[in-house]
Amino acid sequence: MPRPVKSAIARRQIFQTLAAGVAVPAQAAAQTAALPLDDVRGAAQIHGLRLSPERLAVLRPILEQRRQSLSSLRALRIDDSVEPSPGPR
Amino acid sequence: MTAAELRSLSVSELAPLIQARKLSPVELVQACLRQIDALNPRVQAFLTMTSERALAQARAAESDIAAGRYRGPLHGIPYAPKDLLATQGVRTTNGSRVTATAIPNQESTVTARLNRAGAIMLGKLNLLEFAMGSGQVGLVAPARNPWDLAYSPSGSSSGSGAALAARMVPLTLGTDTGGSIRGPAKSCGVVGLKPTYGRVSRFGVTSLSWTLDHVGPMARTVADVARMLQVIAGHDSLDATSATVPPPSYAQALNGGVKGLRIGVPTEHFFQHVHPETEAALRAALGLLRAKGAQLIDVKVQHAALCSAASSVILGSESAAYHEKRLQDHPHLLDPLVRERLEAGAFHSALDYLKALRFRTLLIAEMRRVFAQCDVLMLPAGNAAPLLTDEIAGTDAPPVKPRAPRPDTSNLANLTGIPALVLPCGFTAGPPALPLGIQFCAKPFAEATLFRVGHAYQLATDWHTRLPALATK
Numbered sequence: 244m245p246r247p248v249k250s251a252i253a254r255r256q257i258f259q260t261l262a263a264g265v266a267v268p269a270q271a272a273a274q275t276a277a278l279p280l281d282d283v284r285g286a287a288q289i290h291g292l293r294l295s296p297e298r299l300a301v302l303r304p305i306l307e308q309r310r311q312s313l314s315s316l317r318a319l320r321i322d323d324s325v326e327p328s329p330g331p332r
Numbered sequence: 333m334t335a336a337e338l339r340s341l342s343v344s345e346l347a348p349l350i351q352a353r354k355l356s357p358v359e360l361v362q363a364c365l366r367q368i369d370a371l372n373p374r375v376q377a378f379l380t381m382t383s384e385r386a387l388a389q390a391r392a393a394e395s396d397i398a399a400g401r402y403r404g405p406l407h408g409i410p411y412a413p414k415d416l417l418a419t420q421g422v423r424t425t426n427g428s429r430v431t432a433t434a435i436p437n438q439e440s441t442v443t444a445r446l447n448r449a450g451a452i453m454l455g456k457l458n459l460l461e462f463a464m465g466s467g468q469v470g471l472v473a474p475a476r477n478p479w480d481l482a483y484s485p486s487g488s489s490s491g492s493g494a495a496l497a498a499r500m501v502p503l504t505l506g507t508d509t510g511g512s513i514r515g516p517a518k519s520c521g522v523v524g525l526k527p528t529y530g531r532v533s534r535f536g537v538t539s540l541s542w543t544l545d546h547v548g549p550m551a552r553t554v555a556d557v558a559r560m561l562q563v564i565a566g567h568d569s570l571d572a573t574s575a576t577v578p579p580p581s582y583a584q585a586l587n588g589g590v591k592g593l594r595i596g597v598p599t600e601h602f603f604q605h606v607h608p609e610t611e612a613a614l615r616a617a618l619g620l621l622r623a624k625g626a627q628l629i630d631v632k633v634q635h636a637a638l639c640s641a642a643s644s645v646i647l648g649s650e651s652a653a654y655h656e657k658r659l660q661d662h663p664h665l666l667d668p669l670v671r672e673r674l675e676a677g678a679f680h681s682a683l684d685y686l687k688a689l690r691f692r693t694l695l696i697a698e699m700r701r702v703f704a705q706c707d708v709l710m711l712p713a714g715n716a717a718p719l720l721t722d723e724i725a726g727t728d729a730p731p732v733k734p735r736a737p738r739p740d741t742s743n744l745a746n747l748t749g750i751p752a753l754v755l756p757c758g759f760t761a762g763p764p765a766l767p768l769g770i771q772f773c774a775k776p777f778a779e780a781t782l783f784r785v786g787h788a789y790q791l792a793t794d795w796h797t798r799l800p801a802l803a804t805k
Binding site: 308326 | 679746
């Protein structure tokens with residue numbers, strides 16, 4: 244399988260982002276061509292997931308798309324006074 | 333009265349006939365069972381039939397009513413639940429090969445209440461696997477849209493919508509985590525209510541996402557949905573999230589009319605990418621309601637564009653947690669889309685989940701602000717006509733050919749717990765002519781207001797009386 248093109252963002256940064264769930268700045272996300280498989284594997288290990296290489300390959304484009312779709316929510320600034328809702332209503 | 337005429341009656345019309353003993357529940361159940369026998373091989377709305385039990389219950393209802401023991405407006409009326417609701421002694425498959433033979437030893441609160449009210453269960457309805465599959469791979473073939481069998485009835489309460497449109501049964505139950513009652517209601521040309529979170533017990537219902545799941549009634553008329561909600565609503569000590577707010581009389585609310593009612597119409601986001609045919613039908617419906625005395629008010633819902641992402645995090649995390657063991661033990665028995673979603677859901681971080689819950693706090697406050705300006709909020713029930721069954725993707729991976737953007741008009745109500753009602757408001761020009769729907773939301777526990785506007789609209793229109801060609805015979 245060909246190696247993905249390296250982007251301006253270090254793979255380590257993406258790995259840290261996935262593991263910690265921290266927002267990827269919109270500009271940085273846009274520069275990222277694709278989520279490297281090694282990073283997905285690393286994130287799976289961090290989360291305690293045992294996934295075969297085949298399953299990781301299936302999940303990679305989905306996680307990549309999700310990362311992009313979550314960027315706006317991650318970028319949303321919420322006041323310190325706002326606590327998590329225990330449920331709807 | 334012919335069987336076809338009988339099946340065309342609403343519950344509001346059937347109940348007085350049954351109470352007055354002009355119609356036998358046995359005759360009604362037999363008419364429904366004949367329709368199911370004739371159409372289910374093509375529509376695939378029912379997964380499991382309980383015909384013998386239903387006929388026995390119909391005979392018992394007939395005897396009880398003759399003896400003066402009439403229990404109320406659902407006595408002797410057939411219904412069917414989505415096969416996600418536990419039914420004691422009757423298999424509850426969740427539409428999955430993993431639980432294909434599961435026979436619960438308990439009854440969901442909702443079906444128990446319907447049974448106590450004398451309603452008669454005909455069988456269990458088809459659905460998307462665990463309410464999250466593609467419908468393409470499951471226990472049986474996917475349910476089909478009675479308006480055109482090449483099209484999907486939408487999901488995940490696919491059988492609940494299809495069975496109503498095909499006149500197989502007058503009342504069904506669905507569940508709604510991100511539009512799963514409202515989508516099939518729209519696509520099948522019927523009425524569906526996602527009640528306020530906590531209004532209807534979730535006890536005995538297989539979870540998809542604890543804090544987004546709702547159980548709700550579906551029927552062909554708003555009045556019938558109101559009657560069904562009256563029976564299933566109310567506090568349940570078996571559900572920790574059940575609300576203690578007592579339900580009002582929904583029948584009384586039906587004839588309130590819309591004079592003076594303030595209908596909020598969103599000025600941004602929700603109408604983006606809506607098909608012109610859908611938008612025209614929505615604008616016509618609003619025009620009719622304004623002519624009846626409603627007041628239309630422009631409103632903005634801040635952060636509406638983030639609902640889809642927040643819902644995705646919450647649903648993904650909670651479903652991955654709920655199904656963790658099932659995924660470990662039986663990954664190969666799952667619909668590939670279900671497996672993919674559960675595996676991907678496990679990648680969400682606690683930080684993302686809590687961000688989504690904090691966003692939910694903001695959104696709930698925002699909806700309080702919106703409902704200070706209006707009594708109901710109108711939203712599209714979807715941006716276009718139903719999808720062809722063959723077009724439904726079996727994966728969440730980005731398609732090679734990008735799909736048309738679809739605004740999220742469902743998750744706002746699931747995230748905030750507000751009630752939302754969908755009803756038919758027209759048809760596409762076709763061919764084939766397929767149903768279009770309109771959605772109304774209200775503040776928590778204001779289902780009666782939704783019934784008021786929905787019933788007024790149905791009194792002035794005939795969309796809900798139209799019949800798919802397949803169901804006319």
